[in-house]
Amino acid sequence: MATTDMALLTRTVGRAIARHRQRAGLTQEQVAERLGIGNEAVSRIERGVVMPTVARLVELAGIFGCDVADLLTETSHRSDDQAQYLSRLLAGLAATDRQLLLGVIETLVQRLAGDPGVPSDVPGAGRPRRAG
Numbered sequence: 001m002a003t004t005d006m007a008l009l010t011r012t013v014g015r016a017i018a019r020h021r022q023r024a025g026l027t028q029e030q031v032a033e034r035l036g037i038g039n040e041a042v043s044r045i046e047r048g049v050v051m052p053t054v055a056r057l058v059e060l061a062g063i064f065g066c067d068v069a070d071l072l073t074e075t076s077h078r079s080d081d082q083a084q085y086l087s088r089l090l091a092g093l094a095a096t097d098r099q100l101l102l103g104v105i106e107t108l109v110q111r112l113a114g115d116p117g118v119p120s121d122v123p124g125a126g127r128p129r130r131a132g
Contacts, residue, residue, distance in 0.1 A: 010050070013071065014047055015046070017052070017060055029042075035063070057071055090102075
């Protein structure tokens with residue numbers, strides 16, 4: 001993996017860890033204490049300065065009450081992983097809210113794919129227009 005790709009991956013995994021920590025209602029200090037490391041080490045992981053080891057990811061998932069895959073798939077660029085992430089997000093919503101979001105997503109996908117059947121006046125649904 002190229003150095004720039006690894007740096008991007010490290011940052012995106014760090015952001016995912018920070019989001020899961022916040023969702024769990026924990027501070028960096030509390031996570032550091034549970035891991036037996038310093039606050040700065042947790043901060044460096046979350047800022048994407050350091051990539052956590054697989055063992056550390058397992059520990060973090062246990063602390064946050066999630067699967068290790070959750071820490072990785074929400075940052076993945078693979079469509080299967082992104083679909084799984086969206087599924088987890090939708091699972092917490094009422095059925096009517098899920099249907100509403102699915103309709104919005106379907107309209108956006110059609111619009112972004114250039115489907116002429118989708119009205120161009122749908123707010124925010126189109127790509128930015130290029131001048132000239």
